[in-house]
Amino acid sequence: MAVRFWELYEETKEQFRLKIAAGKAGMDTVVSWVHMLEDETIVSRFHGEELAITTGMKADQPGWLLKLVQEMAKDECAGIIINTGMYLQGIPQEVLDWCEIHNFPLLEMPWEMSITELIQAYCMRIIDQKQFEKKIGNAFREVIQGRYAQEDIRQVLGEKYDIEGNFQVFCISVKKTIGDELDYNQAIIKLENLFGLWKGNDKINASYGLIRMEDFLVLILNNRKDKQHMELPRLIMQSFSHFAKEKCFHLGIGPGINHIENLSFSYKRARTAMKMSIGTGKEMIHFDEMGFFKILFSIDDTNLLTSYANEILGPLEEYDEAHGSSYVSTLKSYIKNDRSLMRVAEETFTHRNTVNYRIQNIKRILGCDLSDMDELFPYQVAFYIRDMNKKSI
Known part of the structure; x- marks a missing residue:
């Protein structure tokens, strides 16, 4: 549900006269925030998925811009917009070639366009999206707790999801410390990025929702297909590979259901499978494969x-x-x-x-x-x- 680079581009390309110079294939990545960037040393302070805008003030230094985009890509940034016309008249071909080969998005914006206005527009769009995600998350919490009947909940979820379609719930548990919070947030962003790429490659209309509960994460997939049923667990584990290596990642997979009013059914069973995954030390458990343990792990007392x-x-x-x-x-x-x-x-x-x-x-x-x-x-x-x-x- 997070904002992706291509969405920001499509919404503002005419207003700011943006042009994709290289790396178009990588524009399905999430954008977590937008920064003005004139010094490559601060890239190490980024948390991941940031979008940077630069005027290229240091472009007179040989190889500076190439080094900058390489460092940004290494730190999993979303991309870069270069404000050309003052310090940088044109983007070096070696930079364009590198970004194209490595699918690192590079956009060009004319000098007369306001960087301040673009940053404000993008940051407000990200904030609005976060508010919308919070609204969606609250509505999903009501549904999985069995309160689907409320009209306002149906209206909120109906704007984005096919409420009469099929759904499946995945519950993700990560045993983390306060010091792991950054890695945890980055894992969630990676999941959204991988899901977006997977969705784009398959050219499907599936939608998803991510909900943070008190001590675990809930992923809801709407209108999945058989191929997705096989691929998604692997993508989830790939996103949380850091925690999986530390043996502190556990995934519970609920059964598929039809119509959103039955979502609590899949959620409860996904949570039961997650409890068994934690209890047995296994990374992943399907509820449908639990056998007699379905009963034991379903008992809260x-x-x-x-x-x-x-x-x-x-x-x-x-x-x-x-x-x-x-x-x-x-x-x-x-x-x-x-x-x-x-x-x-x-x-x-x-x-x-x-x-x-x-x-x-x-x-x-x-x-x-x-x-x-x-x-x-x-x-x-x-x-x-x-x-x-x-x-x-």
Whole structure:
């Protein structure tokens, strides 16, 4: 939803007599802010996706402009507008060639056009877009919380999205510190850039929304196609690669739904998948592939789950603590290996007769024969819960 360079260009090209000199293919990038730039040293202070405007005051220094655009591209800036006619009569061919090869947008604006007015126009456009995004975000929050019926919400979202089309929700969790905030914001911008390029390459009409919740990010895709369903998770992970490398990125993918009134359905399931992703340490989980864990991770009252596991496994744990045995782990292996004494013996490096002896004692302690899946199921669920709790710490 962020403002892209080509949008700013199309809206103001006649007013400021702008001309694309090179790098047109890179103009689908997000513009986060606009700066006047006459000294290349301040580029290192940029946060990413800034657009710069220069008169080229230092253009008399050989290679200055080429070095400037190279540094800007290295720091992932959005592009540059050069105000020609005073200090710089024309843009050096080597600069044009480099920008064209590297898809770095370079626009030219005549000297008589006001840089101040252009910066004001662009910054106001970015601020207005941020206000609009906030409005969209608030409306989406209402919808995913089940309050779609309000007319004003339908009207706001209907301006940008096909509310009768299909939707899918992705929940992104990043465990970050205060010091990671800049990297986090840059990752979000990268996602918007990659999404924009992906959208442009496929020439589709899909729309998307990004919502910042308290401790995670929600991506909503409207009118996705099958190819996008396969590509988007990869793009998300690519955008947050810094956090993925640190093992602190987790993605939950909800099922596709029709009509925006069902959006809360996909959101709740995407959030459930995200919780499992965090709990298991996996980078990405699809809700539709969660199996029985759909139920466990959908329960918000984790204390209830813990209490159930303690109640089921309590007698064995008390026995292990009193006698120094390992009956709890033996039972877990017994269930895992489909009650095969031989496989339990192999897994635990224990003689088969010893395993049989332990299982008989376990049955006596629990007062249960463990003879079929109906009797084993409560203990299997208890172990699932314990695994969830361990991996969530």
